[in-house]
Amino acid sequence: MNKGPITYSYWVVPEKVLAGEYPGNQMRKSGIFRVLRTLLDQSIAFIRHPLQGWPTEYKRVKKLLSAGVTNYLDLTQSEELLPYETLLKREAELLGMVVNYKRVPIKDQxxxxxxxxxxCILFINESIQSGNKVYIHCLRGLGRTGMIVGCFLVDQGLTGKQALKKITDLxxxxxxxxxPSPQNKKQSGVVENWKS
Known part of the structure; x- marks a missing residue:
């Protein structure tokens, strides 16, 4: 099973490369559609897993750290959502961990x-080579995340079409x-045409 430690996450490379949703607060700095979508996603997660409680940024960060994830590749824009880097570093310090956070902003869609x-690929590869687990995310873990994961998989030897199928399978x-992940034809096209 490829399911990751938080609800909307999955292992791209088991115990090395994880991809998924924004671990921080997904509600603020968002338009009404995004707020409603977040409430829907979190409600579904709660209904499916009521014993885990309502998903919060604190719980997501703790679960990622508990899974040993130390490197974070954030694909959101700085003005898009409230940052989680301070929470991440504080919780990591309490656990005696050192985290590495990198933002490569890509506009949604x-x-x-x-x-x-x-x-992005260099950060992922350096994370793996140094023995660290890396988490790649945008807001929902679909569009931008799928595009970067797809290009990483092509860099690892798959064709673009194989990479897109693998993401669906994972x-x-x-x-x-x-x-869909990636979310649109432009993003899928980048993966299909990516050269390692």
């Missing part, structure tokens, strides 16, 4: 430059697996 994608156990 969009693509980015080859240089920015290469920065996400099958998630509550939001019916949603």
């Amino acid at each position: 969009n693509i980015t430059t080859i240089d920015e994608i290469n920065k 996400r099958k156990s998630l509550l939001n697996s019916v949603l």
Whole structure:
């Protein structure tokens, strides 16, 4: 099973590369559609797993740290959501862990430059090589995350089409697996045309 430690997360490379949703507060700095969507996602997660309680940023961060995730690749824009880096570093320090946080901002529903994608892949590869677990995320873990995961998988030797199929297969156990990842044709096109 590829399901990760938090509700909307999955292992791309078991115990090394994890991808998924924003671990911080997903409600603020958002438009009404995003707030309603977040409430829906969190309600579904609570209904499916009531013993885990309502999903919060504190619980998500604690679960990621408990799973040994020390490197975080944030694909959201700084003005998009409230930051979680301070919470992450505080909780890591309490556990005697050192975390590495990197933001490579990509506008929601969009693509980015080859240089920015290469920065992401370099961060992922350096994390693996140094023995650290890395978490790749945007807001929902679908569009931007799927695009970067797909390009990483191509870099690991898959074709673009194989990478997109693998993402679908890896996400099958998630509550939001019916949603595409990457989210749109532009993002999928980047993966299909990516050259390692």
